[in-house]
Amino acid sequence: MKLLLVTGIFPPDHGGPAGYIPRIATELSRRGHAVRVVCLSDRVDHDDRGYPFAVHRIRRGMPMPVRLLAAVAAIRRGARGADAVLVNGLRLEAMLGARLSGAPAVHKVVGDQAWERARNRGWFAGTLDEYQAASKGPWLRLLDWLRAFPLRGAARVIVPSRYLGNVVAGWGFPAARTSLVYNAVEPPAAVSGAPADPPSLPPFDGPTVVTVCRLVPWKGVDGVLQSLPELPGVRLAVVGDGPLRAELERLAGALGVAERVVFTGGVSSAGVRALLRQAEVFVLNSSYEGLPHVVLEAMAEGVPVVATDAGGTGELVEDGVTGRLVPVGDRAALVAAVGALLRDPAAAAALRDGARRALESRFSYAAMVDETERLLARAAGAT
Numbered sequence: 001m002k003l004l005l006v007t008g009i010f011p012p013d014h015g016g017p018a019g020y021i022p023r024i025a026t027e028l029s030r031r032g033h034a035v036r037v038v039c040l041s042d043r044v045d046h047d048d049r050g051y052p053f054a055v056h057r058i059r060r061g062m063p064m065p066v067r068l069l070a071a072v073a074a075i076r077r078g079a080r081g082a083d084a085v086l087v088n089g090l091r092l093e094a095m096l097g098a099r100l101s102g103a104p105a106v107h108k109v110v111g112d113q114a115w116e117r118a119r120n121r122g123w124f125a126g127t128l129d130e131y132q133a134a135s136k137g138p139w140l141r142l143l144d145w146l147r148a149f150p151l152r153g154a155a156r157v158i159v160p161s162r163y164l165g166n167v168v169a170g171w172g173f174p175a176a177r178t179s180l181v182y183n184a185v186e187p188p189a190a191v192s193g194a195p196a197d198p199p200s201l202p203p204f205d206g207p208t209v210v211t212v213c214r215l216v217p218w219k220g221v222d223g224v225l226q227s228l229p230e231l232p233g234v235r236l237a238v239v240g241d242g243p244l245r246a247e248l249e250r251l252a253g254a255l256g257v258a259e260r261v262v263f264t265g266g267v268s269s270a271g272v273r274a275l276l277r278q279a280e281v282f283v284l285n286s287s288y289e290g291l292p293h294v295v296l297e298a299m300a301e302g303v304p305v306v307a308t309d310a311g312g313t314g315e316l317v318e319d320g321v322t323g324r325l326v327p328v329g330d331r332a333a334l335v336a337a338v339g340a341l342l343r344d345p346a347a348a349a350a351l352r353d354g355a356r357r358a359l360e361s362r363f364s365y366a367a368m369v370d371e372t373e374r375l376l377a378r379a380a381g382a383t
Contacts, residue, residue: 008089083380161312215242220285
């Protein structure tokens with residue numbers, strides 16, 4: 001097949017989508033498909049010759065109307081003659097470009113951008129589930145329209161969790177055209193692009209707990225920091241960046257734990273996995289998750305997971321089997337779960353074994369690529 005993949009972020013950007021597209025584009029190319037990627041980028045002069053597919057970068061900093069038109073034009077050109085378009089961002093632009101070219105579009109939905117934008121702008125303070133049922137004014141209704149309208153032309157929608165499948169159904173998209181494909185990670189030995197000088201944490205006389213996320217309110221990093229006084233002698237590594245970083249650094253100082261907290265800033269996907277290997281426990285304290293890719297990465301690196309039962313996380317973490325699952329907002333339960341794993345190496349080892357078995361059975365990387373390839377072929381009419 002001739003395939004176009006569209007994304008809003010791509011290396012050297014950080015984050016799950018930035019890692020997903022180059023990995024699956026590489027695998028689809030290896031399987032004999034002709035793959036091209038259209039993405040946004042802060043710079044357009046990157047050397048992309050190392051990829052086995054073509055990359056067309058659009059400057060992110062252009063004025064919005066100009067950027068939208070440039071993206072639609074690039075997607076239209078890339079999709080001309082394509083059998084299918086896999087959309088992982090730039091939904092409106094991808095819908096327009098694909099429709100103008102006549103190529104079917106398959107959209108992967110990993111969250112609710114309307115809710116995220118409303119939270120970031122201070123227009124809504126509740127959870128994603130509360131947002132779905134909330135009474136909304138004109139601005140929130142506009143965000144909802146911008147989120148759902150591009151899906152109207154989708155041949156199919158892929159969701160990485162049953163939870164998100166239910167959310168998308170609430171937007172009015174037909175369940176018959178929605179497919180569940182769980183995220184997956186390559187085993188450590190198969191990960192390419194490892195940095196020549198992998199990031200490392202400074203020496204510390206004690207165990208390290210790590211959290212990896214964008215520093216936004218719903219990731220709950222403030223709650224992890226507030227747990228540190230109850231975990232004496234434990235260091236926290238906060239891997240990631242975002243608008244709350246300065247506020248979180250001030251909170252660490254106010255709590256008197258700044259000397260036990262390392263803020264690494266954003267790092268590459270390979271760098272994240274290098275840092276995970278330097279921790280005894282991974283923590284994710286979110287109030288919302290579609291399906292947290294970083295939990296899979298922690299499992300793949302053999303780090304026992306403690307996570308909140310938010311969104312699709314419970315589809316990854318089976319409490320006491322593949323990790324520890326605690327209620328959202330229950331800091332005492334979070335502290336108890338982390339402390340128990342640090343004190344009991346046998347319990348931590350049992351969770352590592354359970355996570356490894358789950359990765360091999362339910363979250364196989366090859367199975368994820370197989371199913372995505374099948375859905376693209378189905379959209380293209382090849383099967």
